[in-house]
Amino acid sequence: MKDIKVNQDLIRERKKCSFNVEELIHLIDGGEQNTLERKEIEEYILSNKDLRDVVPEEYLSHKERYENAVRKACILYSLLLRRSMERSPSPDFRISNNYKITTGVIKDISPFLLHFVMFLPTIVSQASSEQQLEWLQKAPQMIGTYAQTELGHGTFLRGLETTATYDPDTEEFIIHSPTLTSYKWWPGGLAQTANHCIIMAQLHIKGKNHGIHPFLVQIRDMETHMPMPGIKVGEIGPKLGFQTANNGFLGFDNYRIPRTNMLMKNSQVLKDGTYVKAKNNKLTYGTMVYIRVTILTDVAYELSKAVTIAVRYAAVRHQSQLKPGEPEPQILDYVTQQHKLFISIATSHAFRTVGLWLWNTYNQVVADMGKGNMDQLPELHALACCLKAVCSRDATACVEQCRFACGGHGYMVSSNLPTIYGIVTATVTYEGEYTVMLLQTARYLVKAYKQTTEGKLLTPTVSYLAKFLKNSKITWENTPKGIIESFQAVAAGKTKEACESLFQHMNSGKAYEDAWNLASVQLVNASEAHARAVLCEMFWKETQRLSSSVSNDLASVLEQLAELYLKYWALEKRGDMLMYSAISKKDVATLQKRYEELLALIRPNAVGLVDGFDIRDEILCSTLGAYDGRVYERLMEQAMKSPLNSEPVNQSFHKYIKPLLAKAKI
Amino acid sequence: MKDIKVNQDLIRERKKCSFNVEELIHLIDGGEQNTLERKEIEEYILSNKDLRDVVPEEYLSHKERYENAVRKACILYSLLLRRSMERSPSPDFRISNNYKITTGVIKDISPFLLHFVMFLPTIVSQASSEQQLEWLQKAPQMIGTYAQTELGHGTFLRGLETTATYDPDTEEFIIHSPTLTSYKWWPGGLAQTANHCIIMAQLHIKGKNHGIHPFLVQIRDMETHMPMPGIKVGEIGPKLGFQTANNGFLGFDNYRIPRTNMLMKNSQVLKDGTYVKAKNNKLTYGTMVYIRVTILTDVAYELSKAVTIAVRYAAVRHQSQLKPGEPEPQILDYVTQQHKLFISIATSHAFRTVGLWLWNTYNQVVADMGKGNMDQLPELHALACCLKAVCSRDATACVEQCRFACGGHGYMVSSNLPTIYGIVTATVTYEGEYTVMLLQTARYLVKAYKQTTEGKLLTPTVSYLAKFLKNSKITWENTPKGIIESFQAVAAGKTKEACESLFQHMNSGKAYEDAWNLASVQLVNASEAHARAVLCEMFWKETQRLSSSVSNDLASVLEQLAELYLKYWALEKRGDMLMYSAISKKDVATLQKRYEELLALIRPNAVGLVDGFDIRDEILCSTLGAYDGRVYERLMEQAMKSPLNSEPVNQSFHKYIKPLLAKAKI
Structure with missing residues (x-):
């Protein structure tokens, strides 16, 4: 990559970076060995010239696109077969890596995916x-x-x-x-x-x-x-x-x-x-839970693509004036732009981190199930449902925000943001529709609430309910721990209200099912709040754990991202915080101030952070987001591939427009 | 329409309707005469068989789609020319009606639109x-x-x-x-x-x-x-x-x-x-303001299409069980579904109503400008900027919500929801990017804030600032007026905070422009809050005004929608309400209860309300949303038009798959 001409702004940004990007890449891949293996496979596959499109597929008809996808998928699997990918040591890593390469080659979803x-x-x-x-x-x-x-x-x-x-x-x-x-x-x-x-x-x-x-x-x-x-x-x-x-x-x-x-x-x-x-008919739950767990890491990956595009473009794009007479600044210097984008960097890390934690939990539960112990399955199921729902929805919103942050050019297919949006937004619906998923988790919360009132012990991920239902007046503490506890207080408060509403409807003579329906908006809210509490807690805890194994430079950046994530959501949900936690209006102002400080702290590392996702240009498929930042040249080059641009006059002029104008003349 | 076979659920829904749908149609068209004229033009154009696609255009290549769009646009304008549309009595009505027919004929945007x-x-x-x-x-x-x-x-x-x-x-x-x-x-x-x-x-x-x-x-x-x-x-x-x-x-x-x-x-x-x-160089502002004003009514119209599709489909679709052993209910009976959809009905009315009010304001300002009086232009500009921003963004979110509410089928192009999303989401960016627009209005708010502190008089749309900045402790009143005042209190509170932040940064030695950038996240929030206050106030006021001229049956339904809109947003923004208005946590619970009552009140009229938008099937272009509710038949019919389905085996099998499998065999 180093011998190509790179945009000056990006060169400057990369020099500013306070941490070692390679170290972040290794962390995200799960170790240097994985990075080497990934890069080697990527090079093996992506250097194959037959996999490149002559005409970008967005110009093809629906049928031609399918045929081209089959063509490329066959080459891809033939290459993988030749290399005996099946014998690769780490199957999880292999599958996720296969997915990444496939999206790069097919640019969308392979017709062989479900196989x-x-x-x-x-x-x-x-x-x-x-x-x-x-x-x-x-x-x-x-x-x-x-x-x-x-x-x-x-x-x-x-x-x-x-x-x-x-x-x-x-x-x-x-x-x-x-x-x-x-x-x-x-x-x-x-x-x-x-x-x-x-x-x-x-x-x-x-x-x-x-x-x-x-x-x-x-x-x-x-x-x-x-x-x-x-x-x-x-x-x-x-x-x-x-x-x-x-x-x-x-x-x-x-x-x-x-x-x-x-x-x-x-x-x-x-x-x-x-x-x-x-x-045991619970065994069939396994696959469903498995797929939902992988959705967290899939959307984290797609989001890392979207924010790589948006951040690099924001570093290259200059627009408007901060001060009269001065040159137009990089749009990444606008605080509103940082507010739009940095949360997506943090969210991608959050979903990947929590996704891996959930994956490990899943494997442990499956191992226990093998020994005949099904006790943890309901908890895992409840967890996977609400996390799948919230992560898919949040990732969709983040991708859309990244697209909006690229202005008009983000609306172009050649930016690749519309395709990423199409892939990510589908996860809100497939493998368990958003609201249905949250209501599944709500059943678990209602059960836990009842257990609390009966003085019974709760499973670990909902144990906070007991604490906050007993003592809702826990004092506010402006630390990550304080924010996490506030989210738990919100979830507990919402769960309590939803349950009370459910029971009130029942006491007024409604059947359980009707009462459930009438309380369902509140039940969904409680379930979403629970997912946020889990996301915040596990992202922070896992970041703390990971930080101890990396350099100080990287650790401090990772902690900034985790803190940004907590602060962002505390501010987004300030209404809930004010209602259910001990936070005051003044504390909210303090959060806002710190949030803006974090934006300023992350700003110099923004390009380094997205470089850390290490997505090859062939996989990113974006005119706006390529490593070299040749945004405008690529936009024009890609446009010139349009078949409409290959002839000076389109036949529709002679067939339709000219006769129309002739008629108008008379 | 009456001789076709209509889905039984829709027939039942239509019988339940408590108001006269024709009356609502006339209201939306701006009078019975307009409805007649619209229907007559629609019939004239849409009965032309040459305008129908043989192959749905989503199957065509990019180039073929363009050529087909030119073909249809030429027929369309030739028909309109023949009919001398130019001499139609009401040009505004004509333009908006042209737009509607065009979207029906082209199914997307006409290449002649900008002409x-x-x-x-x-x-x-x-x-x-x-x-x-x-x-x-x-x-x-x-x-x-x-x-x-x-x-x-x-x-x-x-x-x-x-x-x-x-x-x-x-x-x-x-x-x-x-x-x-x-x-x-x-x-x-x-x-x-x-x-x-x-x-x-x-x-x-x-x-x-x-x-x-x-x-x-x-x-x-x-x-x-x-x-x-x-x-x-x-x-x-x-x-x-x-x-x-x-x-x-x-x-x-x-x-x-x-x-x-x-x-x-x-x-x-x-x-x-x-x-x-x-x-006067302000004169050129005119066109920009004009376009922004029309965006409100355009997105209101597109949203009415989206919610027509989603509500009709929700009436036809049966899924899951409310009670064991009972038949699967219409998904429209799930309260969570009502929560997703009814706000879109209300929002479409809100944006159309406020859009018309803004349109009248615009015409009055233009008339004054003709007489050399430019005084009102800055206020109009500030108003159009923030309303354009918030309405485009809200409409995008509502369309997406409608799509999500249709589950997997909403993701299909044949539902038409993806195309509507594509059209609506573009408005967030074009003719003034979202954040840039809000910051334009913020400049006006900062000016107004300064004027207040100097004791100067404010222009009408921001005059509430003076009231709430002087006396922020106005008591909460659980009425539409109370909610509107709370929104004004929120806008005033946020404006004050943003201004204080701006001035603090300046006092700490920053240049005005740098201080502006540092305060910009808060400035954007203030501007958005101002837009919400205006939307709530004007939607409520205009609904009150309109209600006096219609039957009691219709008036009460219109007021329910306006009240739903206010309650929905009060609940969405409860955090802001708790911070800046006199509302208490207990009041929020009361709002939630009333909001759920409103969902139940609107439920029997849901199909009648979307029928009231009176969008012909040819313009709706939706397998899920057609008047007759033949959802599954249409989905299959549309799929069968795919060129991939016209041959039992696609050539890619012989070209790529078979050789691949042969290789794998060895």
């Missing part, structure tokens, strides 16, 4: 050992996806309509879509790409419905790729983002599959149609 | 009467646009780099782009469509820079449409939205135009190069 993140993991977690042995051997010939959601049902799994009726005579399941709304709808890669699919369907045996179960279904011929008879499959059409994900629909007309195609690690159907129930 | 909303109005407002006479006669042959923004400059007009140097020998201006960053960048229709352009350039005469002035420039040959020699013109590439707007760039290589092509209503350049300065 890797849903199809194979579901086989591993829900197929029996014999099935795994057989299917994983066949896996290199299968392109799979995972079909749960239907046209008429997303959130409410029990409402799914696709049926799998067991026929003991032939030892087959008859898969059927009884209605239009029962068509599978949304799975990535399902439309034109996959030849296999795991579907969720209502299991019917001898007239009895045993609920939804997973089945492996072949949907296309392995040789011709034609849809199998009885299968209706196609794509659902363009979306806000995920343009190349090839999301599809799938309908079944009494389609028969062998009995052994039901995934039988948990529940089973014997030859004679005997249904053997799973020992 | 009508910027090019012609600028000629009318800034060309001399002789120029107008000449140019408006030629107008039917001209396709014009307006080029101000450059690649390197948007916000800061004085920083524009394009030069217009007067050559007295030939009596010409030499238009030149000295740098890459001086290229014009963004104007709609500029790329391949326009043959004329009004450009803003720095006027140089005899080595002296007289600042920016407007010039009429021919950029393409009238017969061949080829770019004129010395003109470099093209398109800037795809964006988040505005896909068919044909935004372009424009560079000049010492391009000569006659002296008489400078727009000379205000400033003039005489033959010998003598510069005659405009009597």
Whole structure:
């Protein structure tokens, strides 16, 4: 990178940086060895010239974009195959790294994504050992996806309509879509790409419905790729983002599959149609929790891309005047711009840090589950739900803020901010809709509240409830600890109010479910407050822990970011703070002052901090955010690739405009 | 509409409605006569079959989309021409109605938009009467646009780099782009469509820079449409939205135009190069203010589309269970859903209502200016800036909320919510960036604050400052008036704090400009609070006024919406309320209770209220929001139009996937 001509402002900014950027890169990668491995893989993949687009894909038709994405995805997986990525030592690191490279190569979502993140993991977690042995051997010939959601049902799994009726005579399941709304709808890669699919369907045996179960279904011929008879499959059409994900629909007309195609690690159907129930139906929660946990680190990564673009552009862009007669300043020198952007740097670190902590918690819970101990699963589930909801929503808001901070140019596809927005905002809805997720956690909070009033012990992540419900008058302390406790007081106060509202509605004669609905706005608020308390506490604690293992220079910058995050949210939520914590109006003014000091402290390190995310230009895909800061040259170069610019006069002039003007003349 | 099969839920909802929907439609149109005229024009245009797309345009390539948009725009204007729309009695109504039909026909932004909303109005407002006479006669042959923004400059007009140097020998201006960053960048229709352009350039005469002035420039040959020699013109590439707007760039290589092509209503350049300065340079503010005013009603209209889609879909969609064993309820029955959506109905009414009030204020100020009285211009400017900022931002958030409320299906382009988002979110940036706008208003607030401390009289819209700065302890009153006064108290409190912060920084030795920058986060907050106070006050007052002229049934519904708007924002801003008004924590709980009552009151009228926006299906362009509620059928029908679905196997299988699988086999 060092031999290219770099914008003078960026050179100056990089000289100002008070910490060692390499050290931050290693920290984010989880160690120097990981950084080296990542860089080596990136170089191996991204130096392949066939992966580069001749015409940027935003100029292509919907169909051409899909075909180009398949082309690149095939090259990518062929390269990874050749390198035997499968044997890489750290699978978690490998998956996340694969994701990063894929977004760089495809620039959007790969049509093969669900094969890797849903199809194979579901086989591993829900197929029996014999099935795994057989299917994983066949896996290199299968392109799979995972079909749960239907046209008429997303959130409410029990409402799914696709049926799998067991026929003991032939030892087959008859898969059927009884209605239009029962068509599978949304799975990535399902439309034109996959030849296999795991579907969720209502299991019917001898007239009895045993609920939804997973089945492996072949949907296309392995040789011709034609849809199998009885299968209706196609794509659902363009979306806000995920343009190349090839999301599809799938309908079944009494389609028969062998009995052994039901995934039988948990529940089973014997030859004679005997249904053997799973020992523990909580086991299937595992995958859902897993995906929600990874969403935290995914959005942290996408946000790091957005803020890298916005901060570098803000360092290069000069506009307006601070003082008459002086040159136009870098827009990064406007305090309002710092206010818009630095929280996104901090938020990316927060979500990555808390995401890793949640990931470790998840692995520990899974290990315990392996030993038959399910005690921690409800707590983990409650935690994953509210964190998934709040992190996805906050990340969306941050990405949008980064885009707004780039003015008009941020609205251009070539900035890559619209695509990042499309990817991030989808996480608010998929794998558990925002409000539904918060209400899931609210159930846990209500239970905890009841336990508190009954004097019972609480699980660790909600134990603060007992403290603050007993003694709400804890004094304000202007420290990170004080802010964290205030957030806990807010969550406790909101939980109490929501519960009281729920019980009042019940006491006035409403059924529990109606009372729940009537109190749901408050329940959602309580759940969101709980997530904020957890985010603030764990980000701060984990930062403290990490700081002890890095240089003082870096430690102080990391602590500034964590403090900024706490102060920012304390100010954003000052109303809640004033209502439920011991903070006073005067204290709020003190917070505001310190917040503005933090902006000034972070300012000289802003470019260094986004350099620390170390995102290669090929992955960033941005005219505004490239390492060299050649913003205006890139904007023009990218525009000149438009097919509309390849001819001086577009045919529509002769076909439509000229005749119109001729008519107007008369 | 009545002979089509309508979803049963929607039929039930429509029966429940407590007011006459026709009456609401007339109110929104500004009278029954306007409704009739609108419906008649809509029928005239939309019944034209050539305007319908065979392939939905989201499947086309970028270039094909442009060509299709030109095709339709030409048919549209040909139809309007034939009907002599120009002679319609009410020009304001005509323009807004044109906009509505255009968005329906083009489904996005017309490449001719700027001809009508910027090019012609600028000629009318800034060309001399002789120029107008000449140019408006030629107008039917001209396709014009307006080029101000450059690649390197948007916000800061004085920083524009394009030069217009007067050559007295030939009596010409030499238009030149000295740098890459001086290229014009963004104007709609500029790329391949326009043959004329009004450009803003720095006027140089005899080595002296007289600042920016407007010039009429021919950029393409009238017969061949080829770019004129010395003109470099093209398109800037795809964006988040505005896909068919044909935004372009424009560079000049010492391009000569006659002296008489400078727009000379205000400033003039005489033959010998003598510069005659405009009597009042505030006159050019007019157009900017005008555009900002219309943004309020534009976003109100776009939001009415978004919430129509989301409410109808929420009435049709059934999901989950409120009670075990009972059928799945309409999602509109979830209080959290009502909380998400009803504020958008209220907000659309708020912005339309306040927009009309601002429009009337604008016309009155312009009339006064005609008589030489400029006194009210600064106040109007301050008002338009903060309202433009807050309304554009709020509308964006509301549209996004509507989209989230539609779950996964809201993410589909066929819902039309992504396109509406693209159109609305652009308003946050164009015609005055959000933060810059709020800081403009902040300057006015700081001035007003100083005047108060000096005991001077304030202009009407900020006069509350004096009241609340003198006596901040006004008691809380749980009425709309009480809430409005609380918002004023918040704005006054924030203005005071921001000013004190500004002065403190100055007293500590900072230059005014540096102090301004340091206080700018607080200044922005004060300005936003001022806008909220104005919005709440004027929406409530105008609703009271309108209510007296309609039936009691409708009046009570309108008042519910206005009250909901006030309560919603009081709760959203409870932190500010607690800090700056006399409200107590207990009062907040009372507000919350009443807010939830209002949701329940509005619930039975929700579908009636969105029917009241009366947006034809062809303009709504939504699979989820059509009048008949055939949501799932439309989703599938639209998907089946995908070219990817017209063949059972896509060529990419044979070209890329099959060889990849073959490799994996070995």
